[in-house]
Structure formats: structure tokens, C-alpha cells
Amino acid sequence: MKLSLQRITNATTFIPAIDGLRFIAIFSVVLFHIVKYITTKDNHYYPNIDFTSIQHIFEKGRIGVPLFFVISGVILGIPFSKTNILNGPSVNLKKFFLRRLTRLEPPYLLSLTILFIGSVYFAKTLSFNEGIESYFASIFYVHWIVMPQYLPLINKVTWSLEIEIQFYLLMPVLAAIIYRAKLPITRYTAYIALALCCMISNYFFIQHYRTLFGFIHFFLAGMALADLYVRKQLIFPKTKLDNLIAVVIFCAIWFYDFRRTGSPSELFFWEFYLAVCFFFFCYYVLLHNTLPILSHKIITNIGGMCYSIYLLHYPIISLFGRILIKHQLFSNGYLNMIIYTIIFLIIIMAISMLFFLLIERPCMKEDWYKNIFNFRKRRPRSSIA
Numbered sequence: 001m002k003l004s005l006q007r008i009t010n011a012t013t014f015i016p017a018i019d020g021l022r023f024i025a026i027f028s029v030v031l032f033h034i035v036k037y038i039t040t041k042d043n044h045y046y047p048n049i050d051f052t053s054i055q056h057i058f059e060k061g062r063i064g065v066p067l068f069f070v071i072s073g074v075i076l077g078i079p080f081s082k083t084n085i086l087n088g089p090s091v092n093l094k095k096f097f098l099r100r101l102t103r104l105e106p107p108y109l110l111s112l113t114i115l116f117i118g119s120v121y122f123a124k125t126l127s128f129n130e131g132i133e134s135y136f137a138s139i140f141y142v143h144w145i146v147m148p149q150y151l152p153l154i155n156k157v158t159w160s161l162e163i164e165i166q167f168y169l170l171m172p173v174l175a176a177i178i179y180r181a182k183l184p185i186t187r188y189t190a191y192i193a194l195a196l197c198c199m200i201s202n203y204f205f206i207q208h209y210r211t212l213f214g215f216i217h218f219f220l221a222g223m224a225l226a227d228l229y230v231r232k233q234l235i236f237p238k239t240k241l242d243n244l245i246a247v248v249i250f251c252a253i254w255f256y257d258f259r260r261t262g263s264p265s266e267l268f269f270w271e272f273y274l275a276v277c278f279f280f281f282c283y284y285v286l287l288h289n290t291l292p293i294l295s296h297k298i299i300t301n302i303g304g305m306c307y308s309i310y311l312l313h314y315p316i317i318s319l320f321g322r323i324l325i326k327h328q329l330f331s332n333g334y335l336n337m338i339i340y341t342i343i344f345l346i347i348i349m350a351i352s353m354l355f356f357l358l359i360e361r362p363c364m365k366e367d368w369y370k371n372i373f374n375f376r377k378r379r380p381r382s383s384i385a
Contacts, residue, residue: 005353006297007304008364013078017285020294021071023303025064029157030313032061034344037317038337041325054337060254063274065160066218068306070278072164073222074229074286076171077179081223081230084179093172100168102369104307107360108161111311112138115154118315126153141165144210157314159210166212167219174223184227191224199271203264217271221279229286238288246290249281302349305356312355313348320347 007019035058039051079096082088112135120131134153137146141162152158178190195217202214212219228235256274284290293299302309324343330336362368 004361005301005305005356008361015286016295016300017289018071018075019300019303020291020296021067021282021285021303022306023294023299025067025071026303026306026309028061028064028067030061030309030345030348031341032058032064033157033314033317034341035061035337037321038325038340038344041321051333060256063253063256066215066274067278068160069163069167069215069218070222070225070282072167073219073224074226074282075222076168077175077223077226078230080171080175081179081226084175085227086230091172091175096172097168099366102367103363106363107308107311107355108158109139110359111355112154112158115315118319119154123319148210155311155315157310163210163212163215167216170212174220178223179227184231184233187227188224191220195220195275196272199268203268203271217275218278221275222282225279225282225286228283232287234287235283236288242284242288243290246281246284246288249277249284253277253281305352305360308356308360309348309352312352316348316351317344320344 007014036055039055079091083091116131116135119126120128126134130153134143134147134150137143138152138154138158143150143152143159144162147153178187178194181187181190198213198216227233253274256277257270285294321344324340328336329339
């Protein structure tokens, strides 16, 4: 049997650059969590070393989460924009939601169940009551309602999946409102106006960051990109400097300030700044075909299994970190941090790859569940001679 790490998708819908962007997003998030874990724990062994500057640099890795939101806006926006803007075939909403249910839920539920058992009965970091409450809140993507004061207790990173689910549910409505406008100027006015209204309301009045309301500007940026992508419409003419421009914009993204201090107007500025940077960076990658390295097979394969990596990396860091950090390999704390990071990355990739091959990738096959239900029917009945 031949093993493949490439995502299963229709040849007509596979966009290598999208998986390249996913690679950037997942690598940023994983590196942020690894460095944060190591520098926090290493302060116990190296109290005289100030890791603050390193933490501040790698804290920028949080940009991976809003980048995932932009990518989701692009991926979900493409079929709806083809329907409404190009007068293509209608999106079957039943199939749309069923596909996401069968594609995303099995890996999520399995990982969450394993982590619940491990947290309650083996690591004993959670009591049964805490664990079961968080477990069901996470299953139904309502942790932000049931336990708003905490990140999901079983797997902290799954808070962003709750945001994604809210967008999936709202996407048909947004598409019906925005994509049906015939004039591009009308649609782009709607993207900007809706994003600004939500941002102003969120940062000056509501100030709740863990709902779709606090991140919708990133999804709208993705929808606007999908609008351009399906129409093959360029904002700027292609030039020989496009790769350099993309790199400059990418570097500008890393100036984003994640320190949640300051006035609402300051927070509003940084969010608007990041959304604009993401829009133009993804624009140059997707429509100007810049940074071809993002379409390299190794990059796209890793980006293609970002869901498995995202679900597992934080628990893996917590589990193996307890063992690893106890052993100081070198007297130099910075050298230890580099070695630990490499070891963490190897372990994360190995386990995530196995999970991807055994669990996530099979769920990428359309109607895979029908084969399970039809298995009994296909089995030949035994006969008695």
C-alpha cells in the first residue's frame, strides 16, 4: 500500500499556494507555543537569564490563528462567489454542511476524547467534573458560553475552532448578502463597511475577543480575496518586484503588537493593520503567484495536514515537555532552547503525521462514511453445504 501525505481533494479545487499559506500559519503557531513553554519552564533552571525578548519575538507566532481565518474566508468564499458572481451552479447547503461535519468532526472528537481520558485519568490535571463539562462544551463548540472565563480546559487551542464553526454557520448568509451584489465596488464597500462596523463595536463597546464578532474582519478579507480569485481580477499589475513586495508585506505582518494593552483605538488600529497586511500578502501569493516555495510539495504536504498538527501540538508539548525540560543538555540556556525546539518539532511532526494518515486523511474522502455503513451489505453470506 502506497502512503501519501498529500491532502485528498478534487484536482480542480487544489490550490497549492493555499496549503503553503497554511504551512506559514501552523508553523507560526507551533513555534510560538514551543518557545513559550520552554522559556517559561527554563526560568526555573536559569533564573539569571531573561527570556523576555525572545518571548516577545516568538509571541508574533500568534498571527497564525488570524491567518487561518483569512484562509477559511478564501476556501469557503470560492464556491459561493462562483455561484453568485459567475452565475455558476448553486452551492448545495446540505452537502456543504455535511462535508464539513464528516471531514472535520471525526479527528476533532477522537483527539478530544483521548485528551479527556488522559487529562482526567492519567495526568490527573483535571477533575472529572471539570473535564466532562469542558469536554461537552468543546464538542458543541460553546465553551465561550459555558465557561467564558477559561480557554478550553482539555485542549486550549480549540477556542479558534469555535470561531471557525461560527463562520461556517454564517457563511451562507454573508454570501447571500455580499456576493449577490452585481457591481464589484458594491461588494467591496460591503466587505469594508461590515468589517469596520464589527471592529468598532467590538473594540469600543463589546470588547469580547473570542467570538466571530471579534475576528470577522479576517474572514471578510478572505471572502474579498475569493472574489478577486474567481474573477482573476488584479488590483495591481504584475511586475518583476512582486516577490520582493510579498516579502516586505510578510515582514510588516510581524510588526503586529499582540500586547493587549492600551486604548480601544490602539487595539482597533492594530487589528485593522493586521487584516490589511494579510489581505495584500495573500493577494500577492494567490493572484500574482509570488513566493513559489510555498507551492513546493514538502511545504504543501505539511500545510495540508495542519489540522492534525493544530489539534495535537499543544498536548504533545505539555506531555513530552514535562520529561524533556527536566534534562538540561547544556549549561547554556539558549542552546538548550534550540535543541528542545528541534526535538519538539520532530515529535510533533511524527505523531501528527501518523494521526493524519490514520484518521484525518481517510475522512477527506467524500462520502467515506457510506463505505462503513455499506460494508455489511457487501459481505457475502456464508452458506451451509
